[in-house]
Amino acid sequence: MSQQQTPSTLIRGGTLVTADGEQRGDLLIVGEAIAAVGPALEAPAGAQVIDAGGAYVMPGGIDPHTHMELPFMGTVASEDFFTGTSAAAAGGTTMCIDFVIPSPGQRILEAYETWRGWAEKAACDYSFHVAITWWDQSVREDMGTLARERGVNSFKHFMAYKNAIMCDDETLVNSFLRCQELGALPTLHAENGELVYVLQQKIYDAGFRGPEGHPLSRPPEVEGEAANRAIRIAEVLGVPVYIVHTSCEDALGAITRARLEGQQVFGEVLAQHLVIDDSVYRNPDWDAAAHFVMSPPFRSKEHQEALWRGLQAGMLQTTATDHCCFCTPQKRAGREDFRKIPNGTGGVEDRMAVLWHHGVRSGKLTPSQFVAATSTNAARIFNVHPKKGALVPGADADVVVWDPSLSRTISAKTHHQNIDFNIYEGMEVVGNPVHTFSRGAHVYDRGQLRTVRGAGRYVDRPCDAPFWSAQRLRNGQPRPGPVPRG
Ligand code: URQ
Ligand code: ZN
Ligand code: ZN
Numbered sequence: 153m154s155q156q157q158t159p160s161t162l163i164r165g166g167t168l169v170t171a172d173g174e175q176r177g178d179l180l181i182v183g184e185a186i187a188a189v190g191p192a193l194e195a196p197a198g199a200q201v202i203d204a205g206g207a208y209v210m211p212g213g214i215d216p217h218t219h220m221e222l223p224f225m226g227t228v229a230s231e232d233f234f235t236g237t238s239a240a241a242a243g244g245t246t247m248c249i250d251f252v253i254p255s256p257g258q259r260i261l262e263a264y265e266t267w268r269g270w271a272e273k274a275a276c277d278y279s280f281h282v283a284i285t286w287w288d289q290s291v292r293e294d295m296g297t298l299a300r301e302r303g304v305n306s307f308k309h310f311m312a313y314k315n316a317i318m319c320d321d322e323t324l325v326n327s328f329l330r331c332q333e334l335g336a337l338p339t340l341h342a343e344n345g346e347l348v349y350v351l352q353q354k355i356y357d358a359g360f361r362g363p364e365g366h367p368l369s370r371p372p373e374v375e376g377e378a379a380n381r382a383i384r385i386a387e388v389l390g391v392p393v394y395i396v397h398t399s400c401e402d403a404l405g406a407i408t409r410a411r412l413e414g415q416q417v418f419g420e421v422l423a424q425h426l427v428i429d430d431s432v433y434r435n436p437d438w439d440a441a442a443h444f445v446m447s448p449p450f451r452s453k454e455h456q457e458a459l460w461r462g463l464q465a466g467m468l469q470t471t472a473t474d475h476c477c478f479c480t481p482q483k484r485a486g487r488e489d490f491r492k493i494p495n496g497t498g499g500v501e502d503r504m505a506v507l508w509h510h511g512v513r514s515g516k517l518t519p520s521q522f523v524a525a526t527s528t529n530a531a532r533i534f535n536v537h538p539k540k541g542a543l544v545p546g547a548d549a550d551v552v553v554w555d556p557s558l559s560r561t562i563s564a565k566t567h568h569q570n571i572d573f574n575i576y577e578g579m580e581v582v583g584n585p586v587h588t589f590s591r592g593a594h595v596y597d598r599g600q601l602r603t604v605r606g607a608g609r610y611v612d613r614p615c616d617a618p619f620w621s622a623q624r625l626r627n628g629q630p631r632p633g634p635v636p637r638g
Contacts, residue, residue, distance in 0.1 A: 279611040508583035
C-alpha cells in the first residue's frame with residue numbers, strides 16, 4: 153500500500169446484522185470509519201479483503217459497565233485499561249463505559265481527571281459514568297462542567313456500600329434534580345445499603361464467616377426495595393433512570409411495573425447473572441467460592457429464567473459485565489470475614505460469546521436482538537449512536553466478524569484477562585469472534601490479539617439523549633423545536 157493510501161478493509165460476503173435486521177452484503181472500512189455497506193462493493197487498491205462467507209458482521213460490542221484498575225475495598229482491581237480493553241477486543245467488544253468513583257469529599261472533577269489519566273493506556277475506545285458519592289455545592293457545579301464540557305451524560309449512584317461510597321436519599325434527590333437540569337441520566341447500583349450492613353453483622357454473628365455469608369446478607373428483597381425506591385423517586389421528580397446489574401425478579405419486577413406504566417426506566421443485566429447460579433457459594437473450596445463474591449450476588453435459577461424473559465421482552469435493554477477483577481490472593485483479604493472479600497468478578501472477554509451461545513443458539517434471542525443487547529441499545533441510551541453501535545457509512549469502524557460455528561472452551565489458561573481465574577471456567581461456547589476492528593484497526597485476527605497501548609480514545613457522550621425530550625414533555629416543560637433552517 154503506497155504511503156498516501158488510507159488503510160482500508162473490505163469485509164465481503166457476510167450477513168450484516170444490526171439491531172434492526174439482517175442482510176447479506178459487504179462492508180468497506182476506510183481509515184477509522186465505515187465507508188460503505190451494500191452488495192458487491194469494490195475493494196480499493198491495496199485494501200485488505202476478508203471473506204466473511206458463513207459469518208455474521210456486527211457492530212462491535214459496547215460494555216456499559218466495567219471497572220478497570222478500580223481502587224476498592226483496600227486493594228486495586230488487577231485488570232488495567234490496556235489489558236482490559238484488549239481482552240474486550242478479543243471477545244468482540246470495542247467500547248467500554250467505565251466509572252469514575254470519587255472518594256466522599258473528593259472534588260468529582262479531580263477524580264475525573266485522575267481516571268482519564270489511567271485510561272490513556274486503553275487499547276479500544278472508552279467513556280466514563282461519574283459516581284456521585286457525596287453532595288455539596290461543588291458537586292453540583294462539577295456535574296455541570298462534566299456534562300457541558302467533558303462529555304459525561306450519566307451519573308452513577310451506589311445505594312449500597314455503607315460507610316464507603318453509598319449515597320442516601322437526600323443525595324439521590326439532589327443529584328437526580330441536577331441530572332434533570334443537565335439532561336443527564338442517573339444510573340443506580342440498587343441495593344439497600346443499610347439493610348446489607350445490618351444483615352452482614354447478623355450473618356457474621358450467626359457464625360457464617362465464609363463466602364456463603366455474602367448472598368445471605370444481600371437477598372433479592374434488598375435489591376428489589378432499592379430498585380423500586382430509586383424508580384419511585386425518579387417518577388416523582390420526572391427523570392429517567394438506568395438500573396445497573398439487575399440480578400433478580402424483585403428488581404426486574406420494579407423495572408417492569410414502571411415501564412408498563414410508561415415511565416422511562418432502563419435495565420441492565422450482566423452476562424454472568426444470566427448463566428451462573430448461587431450454588432457457586434456452596435463450594436467447600438474457599439477460594440473457588442470467594443471467586444464469585446460480587447454484588448448483587450449470584451441468584452437461584454428461577455431468577456435467571458426471569459432475567460432471560462426480561463431481556464427477551466425488552467424490559468432489560470443492555471447487557472454488561474461489571475468487569476472488576478480481584479485475583480485469588482486479593483480475595484483472601486476476607487479469609488476470616490466474608491465482608492472483607494473484595495467484591496467483583498471479571499468477564500469482559502466472554503460476555504458476547506456467553507450471550508450468543510446461551511441466547512441466540514438456544515433460540516431465546518435473534519441475532520438482531522443480540523446486537524441490540526450487546527451494542528446498539530447501550531449506544532442509544534448513552535447517546536453515542538450511530539457513531540457507535542451501528543453499521544452505517546460515517547460510523548466508527550467498530551466491527552466484529554462473528555463465526556456462529558466456532559467453538560471455544562472458556563478458561564483462565566487461555567483468556568486474555570488479567571485475573572487468575574475465570575468465572576465461566578470450562579464452559580463451551582459455540583459462536584465466537586474471528587475478527588475485531590476498533591475504529592478500523594484490525595485488533596483481533598483469528599486468535600491473534602493486535603491491540604496497541606494507548607490507541608483507544610475517550611468518547612464524548614452529549615447530554616439530552618432523545619428520551620429527554622419526551623421526559624420534558626411529560627414534565628410539562630417546553631419541547632425544544634426542530635433545528636431552524638439556515
Ligand atoms: O458494585 C460495583 O458495581 C463495583 C464496586 C464492582 N463490584 C461488584 O461486586 N459489583
Ligand atoms: Zn454495582
Ligand atoms: Zn460496577
